[in-house]
Amino acid sequence: MYTDMIIKKLRMQDCVPELFSKFNRYQEVKRCWRKENGEWLLKDISFIDQWSDEEKANRITGLSYCLQKDGVVLGAFVENDLVGFASIANRIFGSNREYIQLEMLHVSYELRGKGIGKALFREICKEAKKFDAKKLYISAQSSEETQAFYRLMGCVEAVEINKKLYGEEPFDCHLEYCL
Secondary structure (H helix, E strand, O other), X not given: OOOOEEEEEOOHHHOOHHHHOOOOOEEEEEEEEEEEOOEEEEEEEEEEEEOOHHHHHHHHHHHHHHHHOOOEEEEEEEOOEEEEXXXXXXXXXXXXXXXXXXXXXXXXXXXXXXXXXXXXXXXXXXXXXXXXXOEEEEEEOOEHHHHHHHHHOOOEEOOOOOHHHHHHOOOOEEEEEEO
């Protein structure tokens, strides 16, 4: 665990462009999971995922919207710099009304592998329980590294697929985590 980090709830006034001034959303992807004929296969699919200023602005808008709708946004900070964040929507869904969506969870490139993502995941799960959710729903990038993280955290393939989210991101892996 990264010891110089603090996690705190973000407020609307925190959601300004400067929040992401030092945040580095970089990931070099070489392999991704794809479901073919009902079986998950690791395929050679490569790309670089790096947020532009416009994409960072879109994330600020998304976080602000989440807060406006009474969701929760957590930020992980080291020396007042955002190094990771996670958000959940204030919306329970599913046939048994048991899911709440993990909308975002990201850690700045330079600090991955130091326990920040794990700490954010654990804290956002605590927040999800306050909404009386039973399961966290995750529509996550299918990259090998991203999926390894979620599997390490105990996530499994979602029993019930959210059709709207699947339609928006058909190559994502749709996972759940029992709270």
